[in-house]
Amino acid sequence: MQLRNSPRRFGAVHATLHWLVALAVFGLFGLGYYMVDLGYYDELYRLAPHIHRSVGILLLITVLLRLVWRLADTRPSALGSHSPAEILSARVVHGVLYLLLFTAMFSGYLISTADGSAIRVFNWFEVPSVTGRIKGMEDIAGDVHYWATWGLVVLASLHGLAAIKHHFVDRDDTLRRMLPVALKGRG
Amino acid sequence: MKKTLLASAMTLALAGPAIASEHSGTYAFDTEGAHQFITFEVSHLGFSTLYGRFNDFDGEIVFDAENPENSKVNVTIDTSSVDSNHAERDKHLRSEDFLFVDEYPEATFRSTRVEVDDDGEEADVTGELTLRGVTREVTLEVELQGHGEDPWGGYRMGFDAETEIRLKDFGIPMDLGPASETVKLEISVEGIRQ
Numbered sequence: 001m002q003l004r005n006s007p008r009r010f011g012a013v014h015a016t017l018h019w020l021v022a023l024a025v026f027g028l029f030g031l032g033y034y035m036v037d038l039g040y041y042d043e044l045y046r047l048a049p050h051i052h053r054s055v056g057i058l059l060l061i062t063v064l065l066r067l068v069w070r071l072a073d074t075r076p077s078a079l080g081s082h083s084p085a086e087i088l089s090a091r092v093v094h095g096v097l098y099l100l101l102f103t104a105m106f107s108g109y110l111i112s113t114a115d116g117s118a119i120r121v122f123n124w125f126e127v128p129s130v131t132g133r134i135k136g137m138e139d140i141a142g143d144v145h146y147w148a149t150w151g152l153v154v155l156a157s158l159h160g161l162a163a164i165k166h167h168f169v170d171r172d173d174t175l176r177r178m179l180p181v182a183l184k185g186r187g
Numbered sequence: 188m189k190k191t192l193l194a195s196a197m198t199l200a201l202a203g204p205a206i207a208s209e210h211s212g213t214y215a216f217d218t219e220g221a222h223q224f225i226t227f228e229v230s231h232l233g234f235s236t237l238y239g240r241f242n243d244f245d246g247e248i249v250f251d252a253e254n255p256e257n258s259k260v261n262v263t264i265d266t267s268s269v270d271s272n273h274a275e276r277d278k279h280l281r282s283e284d285f286l287f288v289d290e291y292p293e294a295t296f297r298s299t300r301v302e303v304d305d306d307g308e309e310a311d312v313t314g315e316l317t318l319r320g321v322t323r324e325v326t327l328e329v330e331l332q333g334h335g336e337d338p339w340g341g342y343r344m345g346f347d348a349e350t351e352i353r354l355k356d357f358g359i360p361m362d363l364g365p366a367s368e369t370v371k372l373e374i375s376v377e378g379i380r381q
Contacts, residue, residue: 040363049275114274138274139267139281 214378
């Protein structure tokens, strides 16, 4: 698998960034879902949110890198077997996924920084608050975070199901070209 | 000179009873000037004390100087205004684990009985505290801090009060540990006579 994209497939850099984002999104969702119900005396009561915030910031950096790479690298063209409707709906879903990703990440950031405090990323570095203290912002940001993350995992699941459908039903290269495996057809 | 003194004495004698009850009336909390605080204190694991505040609340004191036992106080607290100087904690305090403010946006206190001590400076004010949908009787230990004319033409009266409540009594489900089962409420309010 080459590093850069080609017109036919995604390269190692883009594919790695893609799967890292997927792993982080579902991992963060699961962790977030789990950690809000932890009891005060649970060992993870403080650690789980710390990991959630830290990974969240690392995800933001990863997604920004991915966008830069996306702009800099070749864009694989759509598979010839895909209908215009499929191509359009895939584009829309990809766009909305990015939108939900950023909404989820920024709202999460705004919860923790609503009192002006910084986010510590694994004790490696700090991301300061940009808004300073804003009364009640944590509640609005919290609602946005809740719905954006639910929307994100639902849409990302649909996105994954669509790829699986292309792989097993249409038997095309949609999923293959995001994986380190040989392509089947000409694309 | 003598006449003046006599006149003064007479004025005083006549005005006496009026002065005694001059501070009777209805006092609205000075929400605008924020001369009112509801602070809560809860132990953190038994190691330190966490202080928090309810920033938005309003109330009224009906003060009867002749019969202080007839005095009344009503307070309504906006539970979402809870403020412990930490956004994530405040968000948690507003959640179902604690105040559940979406379901119970208000907490109220309505006095039902006022027992004033002999010097008239302190009182036990019993009333119904409704918090997180649970109503229970609590008694506030109240101290009259002072009253009189303010520099801007109004008449003010201020009280300090405190009480202690158990989180479990009000159905607050979060278990903060054995050192943190009760919360002390410290209240300081100033009323402006209407």
